[in-house]
Amino acid sequence: MIAILRINHRSARDKRISTHIGLVARAFLAEKIIYSGEHDESLIDSVNKIKNEWGGKFSAEYSKDYKKTITEYKNKGFKIAHLTMYGLPLESRINEIKKLKNLLIIVGGEKVPRDVYEKADYNLSITAQPHSEVSALAITLDRIAGGKELSHDFKDAKKRIKPNALGKTFY
Amino acid sequence: MIAILRINHRSARDKRISTHIGLVARAFLAEKIIYSGEHDESLIDSVNKIKNEWGGKFSAEYSKDYKKTITEYKNKGFKIAHLTMYGLPLESRINEIKKLKNLLIIVGGEKVPRDVYEKADYNLSITAQPHSEVSALAITLDRIAGGKELSHDFKDAKKRIKPNALGKTFY
Numbered sequence: 259m260i261a262i263l264r265i266n267h268r269s270a271r272d273k274r275i276s277t278h279i280g281l282v283a284r285a286f287l288a289e290k291i292i293y294s295g296e297h298d299e300s301l302i303d304s305v306n307k308i309k310n311e312w313g314g315k316f317s318a319e320y321s322k323d324y325k326k327t328i329t330e331y332k333n334k335g336f337k338i339a340h341l342t343m344y345g346l347p348l349e350s351r352i353n354e355i356k357k358l359k360n361l362l363i364i365v366g367g368e369k370v371p372r373d374v375y376e377k378a379d380y381n382l383s384i385t386a387q388p389h390s391e392v393s394a395l396a397i398t399l400d401r402i403a404g405g406k407e408l409s410h411d412f413k414d415a416k417k418r419i420k421p422n423a424l425g426k427t428f429y
Numbered sequence: 430m431i432a433i434l435r436i437n438h439r440s441a442r443d444k445r446i447s448t449h450i451g452l453v454a455r456a457f458l459a460e461k462i463i464y465s466g467e468h469d470e471s472l473i474d475s476v477n478k479i480k481n482e483w484g485g486k487f488s489a490e491y492s493k494d495y496k497k498t499i500t501e502y503k504n505k506g507f508k509i510a511h512l513t514m515y516g517l518p519l520e521s522r523i524n525e526i527k528k529l530k531n532l533l534i535i536v537g538g539e540k541v542p543r544d545v546y547e548k549a550d551y552n553l554s555i556t557a558q559p560h561s562e563v564s565a566l567a568i569t570l571d572r573i574a575g576g577k578e579l580s581h582d583f584k585d586a587k588k589r590i591k592p593n594a595l596g597k598t599f600y
Contacts, residue, residue, distance in 0.1 A: 274446055278561035285558035308559055344590055344597040349579050375595055385579055386590040387456035388479055389567070390449035396564035397571060397579075408520050408556055408568075419515055419557040424546055426515040 259360050260288040260402065261331065262395065265324045265374070266367045267295030278392045279365055280305035284316040286399035286407045288363070291317075294324035313415030328362070328377050336360040337379045341394045342370065345381035352401050355380065363398065365391045430531050431459040431573065432502065433566065436495045436545070437538045438466030449563045450536055451476035455487040457570035457578045459534070462488075465495035484586030499533070499548050507531040508550045512565045513541065516552030523572050526551065534569065536562045 262283045267276050276293060283291045284305070293301060297320055305318035321327040328338060337358050355361065364374060375381055384394040400407060412418075418429040433454045438447050447464060454462045455476070464472060468491055476489035492498040499509060508529050526532065535545060546552055555565040571578060583589075589600040 271445075274442075275449070278446070278563060281558075281560040282564045285556050285560040286564075312558055344593055346592045346594055347579065349576070350592075381594060383590070383592060385456050385581070386592060387452075387483055387581075387583070389452040389456040390563050392449060392561050392563040393453045393457075393567035396560070396567050400568060400571075405520070408518065410556070410558075412558070419554070421517045421521075421554060421557060422515055423517055423552060 260399070261290040261292065261336070261362050262288050263292045263294065263321070263324060263327060263362055263364045265294045265364060265370070267293050267298065267301070269296045269298045272367060273298070273301060275392060276301055277304060279395060280318055281308060282392055282396050282399070284309060284314055286396055287403050287410060288399060289315055290319070292319055292321045292327055294321045294327065297322070311417045313412030325373070328364070331362040334360065336362045338362050338364065338377060339380040339382055340364040340366070340370070340374055340378035341384065341391070341398060342366065342375070342381050343383050343386055343388060345383040348382045348384050348398060348401060351380055351382060356402055363395065365395055367391065431570070432461040432463065432507070432533050433459050434463045434465065434492070434495060434498060434533055434535045436465045436535060436541070438464050438469065438472070440467045440469045443538060444469070444472060446563060447472055448475060450566060451489055452479060453563055453567050453570070455480060455485055457567055458574050458581060459570060460486055461490070463490055463492045463498055465492045465498065468493070482588045484583030496544070499535070502533040505531065507533045509533050509535065509548060510551040510553055511535040511537070511541070511545055511549035512555065512562070512569060513537065513546070513552050514554050514557055514559060516554040519553045519555050519569060519572060522551055522553060527573055534566065536566055538562065
């Protein structure tokens with residue numbers, strides 16, 4: 259199982275980025291997103307609403323204390339990967355990571371505290387360039403899924419798109 | 430040459446998403462981002478500033494009229510790819526797209542006008558699920574670059590990161 263932990267969420271500034279992180283988590287086949295930082299119930303509701311319409315085994319929830327959450331997941335046998343532009347290249351560790359049964363991926367924002375680096379089993383960079391938490395998470399999950407997310411069918415979906423060369427079609 | 434056209438930018442609501450799109454464009458080896466919609470000079474400055482520090486052949490600019498920009502690029506021989514969750518799967522067209530010399534990738538937001546679908550040579554979906562313009566662009570450019578962006582070295586960089594298993598190191 260893959261879970262995502264988004265730390266340091268700030269309601270005003272991060273709303274759309276944090277929403278996009280939740281949607282990427284689901285579309286790229288993780289099973290859970292945990293938001294930490296400022297408590298923003300509307301963020302959690304909006305991500306769960308997408309899941310209810312578009313299907314999948316997924317849920318969004320809140321954690322008041324991300325350190326506790328990390329410890330809890332470690333105790334459940336999860337390995338911890340922290341995405342940071344300062345880390346080791348994703349591609350140098352991907353074969354090892356793909357074999358893991360349970361993985362918690364931490365997605366930070368600005369100024370991630372030192373203890374996150376220390377608690378992580380892997381500090382991983384997706385390019386060593388500045389870009390986005392959203393794209394870093396997408397590429398990581400894409401490599402873990404081996405590209406299978408691109409054609410994944412969510413069985414219990416109420417909404418489904420039929421690919422169309424020109425317009426918009428729902429099933 | 431790959432250029433990105435971000436349409437319908439709204440200064441207040443889209444600032445961070447549009448910034449992330451610009452940074453993804455550069456880090457994933459496109460050469461230009463053109464922003465259309467509300468004119469936001471600070472957005473363009475912040476993306477160009479990253480380029481000046483981190484290197485690469487890249488620039489950000491503004492277009493008052495995205496329709497004119499599309500026509501201009503078509504006349505210069507560019508093919509147009511529009512990223513939309515309603516389009517044909519990226520993977521079904523990627524071999525064709527990789528062969529193109531000049532490509533303009535259009536990244537919309539909500540409610541993209543019909544004429545964009547019609548002017549595009551390709552309407553492409555990156556999964557047929559809701560996620561993010563940022564991740565859709567990253568996966569598209571990743572597939573075009575065949576993953577080479579992950580280890581790309583920007584020759585004229587003033588700032589460079591040395592991969593580190595635990596902390597932060599600049600060269």
